[in-house]
Amino acid sequence: MKVLAVSGSLRAESHNTSLLRAAVDAAPDGVEVELWEGVGDLPIYDQDLESDPPESVRRLREDWAAADAILFATPEYNGSVPGGLKNAIDWASRPVRESALTNQNVAVIGASTGQFGAMWAQADLRKSLGIAGARVLGDELPVTRVHEKLDHVGRLLDEELFERLRLLLETLAAEACPAEVAV
Ligand SMILES: Cc1cc2nc3c(=O)[nH]c(=O)nc-3n(C[C@H](O)[C@H](O)[C@H](O)COP(=O)(O)O)c2cc1C
Numbered sequence: 630m631k632v633l634a635v636s637g638s639l640r641a642e643s644h645n646t647s648l649l650r651a652a653v654d655a656a657p658d659g660v661e662v663e664l665w666e667g668v669g670d671l672p673i674y675d676q677d678l679e680s681d682p683p684e685s686v687r688r689l690r691e692d693w694a695a696a697d698a699i700l701f702a703t704p705e706y707n708g709s710v711p712g713g714l715k716n717a718i719d720w721a722s723r724p725v726r727e728s729a730l731t732n733q734n735v736a737v738i739g740a741s742t743g744q745f746g747a748m749w750a751q752a753d754l755r756k757s758l759g760i761a762g763a764r765v766l767g768d769e770l771p772v773t774r775v776h777e778k779l780d781h782v783g784r785l786l787d788e789e790l791f792e793r794l795r796l797l798l799e800t801l802a803a804e805a806c807p808a809e810v811a812v
Contacts, residue, residue: 630661632696632700633665634662636649637701639713645739655798671713690727694733698805701737708750711750732762748771768797770794
């Protein structure tokens with residue numbers, strides 16, 4: 630089964646994107662995690678473009694709908710989800726009858742350099758995904774002081790966190806493709 634990994638941060642040295650790279654390695658047998666990097670290509674949501682959207686939006690709809698599950702990693706910007714990620718959710722949720730999020734299996738993690746691990750952003754993202762019709766699985770995974778858990782090139786140093794990523798992917802896999810994955 631294929632899990633798309635979507636980061637809410639566009640910066641090259643993003644800690645959240647580094648966690649998703651660690652999730653590629655943490656994936657249990659039978660689960661392929663693939664980074665999806667189109668968030669920054671999307672225009673700001675405009676309902677007038679819905680029926681004939683630009684290529685970046687078509688790709689979002691096709692790729693997200695084709696995935697067996699989606700793992701989001703979000704930073705927290707001013708107490709909530711970064712605008713670019715929320716924008717992607719808005720595009721994916723429309724048109725409602727073709728929404729790439731309806732019944733899609735999703736999980737949310739989040740990291741910050743502070744003490745709270747993007748908790749508010751994760752809560753808001755889970756709420757938006759649920760309202761868009763996704764099946765929000767697993768618990769939140771707030772990663773605090775994330776810069777201390779990665780090395781200078783973004784490799785995960787924290788074994789317990791690696792294990793928690795693996796368990797979250799197992800939960801996603803068990804719900805999304807129970808027949809394919811022995812967990
Ligand atoms: C515009 C902006 C707003 C931020 N607001 C918050 C915040 O509300 N709460 C928080 O814990 N960290 C906040 N931060 C710090 C981020 O959590 C931190 O920079 C994090 O590492 C960003 O994720 P990234 O490394 O994946 O890019 C903010 C950072 C930026 C750039």
